[in-house]
Amino acid sequence: MNCKLYYWPAPFRGNFIRLLLEEAGEKYQEASVEEILELYSKPVEVQPLPMMAPPYLHDLDHDVFLSQMPVIVMHLSRKLGFLPDDAFKSSVCLKLVLDSNDILAEITNLNGNTMWEYEKWKEFRQKRLKRWLEMFEETGKGFGLSSKSEYMLGGDQISMADLVTEALWGTMIRCFPDLAEDCRRHAPNVFQLIQRIEIRPKIKSFIERQQQSYGSSYCGGQIEKSIRSMLEKDRQ
Ligand SMILES: N[C@@H](CCC(=O)N[C@@H](CS)C(=O)NCC(=O)O)C(=O)O
Known part of the structure; x- marks a missing residue:
């Protein structure tokens, strides 16, 4: 197209x-x-x-x-051709992208409306972010996702659900590598799915090109600096 x-x-x-x-x-x-x-x-x-x-x-x-x-x-x-024919699976795809947009709004405090305070960040990372990860994990597992089974909604073809999962968690982890451990712990099968998606040739090449152009930049602006300073505090 x-x-x-x-x-x-x-x-x-x-x-x-x-x-x-x-x-x-x-x-x-x-x-x-x-x-x-x-x-x-x-x-x-x-x-x-x-x-x-x-x-x-x-x-x-x-x-x-x-x-x-x-x-x-x-x-x-x-x-x-990434939307499943099955009406329920197609609605689950929509749910996952709407969930993703909520997560993007949460991690950026409504697109940078306010900067993070450490107590609020800690609560977000320990409770809300964990729960969002668990939700993706349980959704995938409900359709048979495992370390051996390839896709979020089962079947033998990549769908919107997988690409949304990669766009959300794969991008976030590449830009903020500290969060990889959160994903590995709370959503281990999603974590492995991301690894499998990122070695698909077209995606791999895209990620390499994007990293060359934008480095580890995520959303930019003051809010990205604020997230990075929270992660730095978590490390101390
Ligand atoms: N709900 C909208 C949000 C769009 C949005 O907030 N875009 C940001 C960049 S990710 C922006 O350019 N904001 C500037 C503004 O809201 O004026 C969507 O999902 O597309």
């Missing part, structure tokens, strides 16, 4: 979209920061679809725009 992604030069929400396109082997364009800012600052009545904040997707096949990361992920998954 022919499309253009409007997302800041950072992994964070963008990786949910990029990983689908990369695994499908699609050649997509990424808008420049100037192009993103132009669309972002337009009055809603002249935007192609009223949209608050990136990511935006321009589906050039149909010349339509979409915003809201989970909506874009559903749209692409359907078009690229």
Whole structure:
């Protein structure tokens, strides 16, 4: 498919979209920061679809725009064949991407609205982050995920559920390696799934290119510095 992604030069929400396109082997364009800012600052009545904040997707096949990361992920998954035919599994895919967006909002204190205080961070890491990890683990196990069985929702093909899991936990752990241990402890089968996904040739090549461009940057800004300072305190 022919499309253009409007997302800041950072992994964070963008990786949910990029990983689908990369695994499908699609050649997509990424808008420049100037192009993103132009669309972002337009009055809603002249935007192609009223949209608050990136990511935006321009589906050039149909010349339509979409915003809201989970909506874009559903749209692409359907078009690229990553959405299971089974209605329940397809709804579980939607749940996992909505859960993911909640987790992104939580780890960034609502996209950087406030910086972390250490007591709150400790509670988040020990309770909420642990529970989110356990939820992904139990969801996968419910469909037969194990150290030997390949995918989140069973079956013999990668689906949106796997790519969402990688975009969430794989990206987070690569950018904040201290959190790998949390994942290994609270979601061991998810941790192994991530290792298997990251050696798939197209994903491996994407990760290498992204690390060359963005290093270990996650979401950027003051909130990323705040998360890093919390992890530093945890280490002391
Ligand atoms: N619910 C939206 C959130 C979008 C969002 O918060 N985008 C961030 C970057 S990840 C942004 O650019 N925020 C600027 C703003 O909200 O004005 C989604 O899932 O796409």
